[in-house]
Amino acid sequence: MPKLPQISDAEWDVIKVLWDRGEAGAQEVTEALAVGRNWRPQTVKTLLNRLVKKGAVAYVEDGRRFIYRPKVSRDAVARAESRSFLSRVFDGAVTPALVHFMKLGNLSKADIEELKRTLDRETKP
Amino acid sequence: MPKLPQISDAEWDVIKVLWDRGEAGAQEVTEALAVGRNWRPQTVKTLLNRLVKKGAVAYVEDGRRFIYRPKVSRDAVARAESRSFLSRVFDGAVTPALVHFMKLGNLSKADIEELKRTLDRETKP
DNA sequence: CGAGAGTAACTACACTTGTAGTCGGTAGTC
DNA sequence: GACTACCGACTACAAGTGTAGTTACTCTCG
Numbered sequence: 001m002p003k004l005p006q007i008s009d010a011e012w013d014v015i016k017v018l019w020d021r022g023e024a025g026a027q028e029v030t031e032a033l034a035v036g037r038n039w040r041p042q043t044v045k046t047l048l049n050r051l052v053k054k055g056a057v058a059y060v061e062d063g064r065r066f067i068y069r070p071k072v073s074r075d076a077v078a079r080a081e082s083r084s085f086l087s088r089v090f091d092g093a094v095t096p097a098l099v100h101f102m103k104l105g106n107l108s109k110a111d112i113e114e115l116k117r118t119l120d121r122e123t124k125p
Numbered sequence: 126m127p128k129l130p131q132i133s134d135a136e137w138d139v140i141k142v143l144w145d146r147g148e149a150g151a152q153e154v155t156e157a158l159a160v161g162r163n164w165r166p167q168t169v170k171t172l173l174n175r176l177v178k179k180g181a182v183a184y185v186e187d188g189r190r191f192i193y194r195p196k197v198s199r200d201a202v203a204r205a206e207s208r209s210f211l212s213r214v215f216d217g218a219v220t221p222a223l224v225h226f227m228k229l230g231n232l233s234k235a236d237i238e239e240l241k242r243t244l245d246r247e248t249k250p
Numbered sequence: 251c252g253a254g255a256g257t258a259a260c261t262a263c264a265c266t267t268g269t270a271g272t273c274g275g276t277a278g279t280c
Numbered sequence: 281g282a283c284t285a286c287c288g289a290c291t292a293c294a295a296g297t298g299t300a301g302t303t304a305c306t307c308t309c310g
Contacts, residue, residue: 008267012213026287043269045288050267064276064287078214078225085210086226088137089203095236098226100207101219102243111220112244118227119237119244133297151257168299170258175297189257189306 004072004080005054013037014047015056015070015077023069025062129197129205130179138162139172140181140195140202148194150187 007015017032018024024032030044048068051057056077059066083092090097107115132140142157143149149157155169173193176182181202184191208217215222232240 006266009213010268016216039268040270041286042271046268046270049289066288079229081210081214082222082225082229085206085214086229088134089206089210091141094226094229094231095239097207098223098240099243100203101211101223101226102240102247104204104207104211104219105247106219107244107247109248112248114220115223115227115244116241118224119232119240122227122230122232123234123237131296135298164298165300166256167301171298171300174259191258 003055004077005056007051007054007056007077007081010037011047011051011056014044015051016074018057018068018070019074023067025065025067027065029068128180129202130181132176132179132181132202132206135162136172136176136181139169140176141199143182143193143195144199148192150190150192152190154193 013033014029017029021028021032026041026045026048029048030039030041033039033044048057048059048066052059052068056070056072057068058071059068061067086092086094086097090100138158139154142154146153146157151166151170151173154173155164155166158164158169173182173184173191177184177193181195181197182193183196184193186192211217211219211222215225227240
């Protein structure tokens, strides 16, 4: 499995677009991010380049443009980020973090039901 | 309420010691961190200084040494970090994050019970 | 009193991150 | 064939981070 690189905040926004679409060219990514993140095209290209250099993203040439595609799964990266977050903020303990998040509020009844089911599923294995 | 500064990884380790003890001098912090983070004393002082500059920590002079004390609560900082983590990794959605964390595993039976109770408590208010 | 140990202040320096600008090439258009 | 628009490559640059070194001062011990 590829070693997971450290992905920065701005880079996350970029790679999210790739995860959503499967693959995309630089221009497409720039347009997808136009709302909210108002980046110049060069900025997006720099970020794509850094992601390539980090090994998080691959590309194929398509004529004179590049098509980028994620090389690492969102789930794997989320897991790594979660672990680093947990160890920094909660000393690695999952349960206090869960309690903290639950108290962050805004859980609907449906959410709560789903979470309980997930807990049940976690009980046996 | 004081604006919450952005606290870096290394700074977290330092301010955690202050949260644990209430207050401490630079040397004490260095010793507390000697296991795991093997930092030179100057490194710890630099980090304390940065925390002071950021407004996360205050100090009083005690003779020719400084006694440092947190100015922001761990809970408030954890909340801010959680929010930023959530929005980066899970687009701000709490429930998927909770599910993800639960699957990170290692929940004991007792943990699961506690979490269910917490969910129940979240149900009414 | 003189030497050593410990203190905070100031300085250092490479790496990452956010946010681009510029350059040289090519594809497509008149 | 000349011009324009777009592409990737390379360069830039300030702020934040990790990790200290150096300096100037002072308290304490012999």
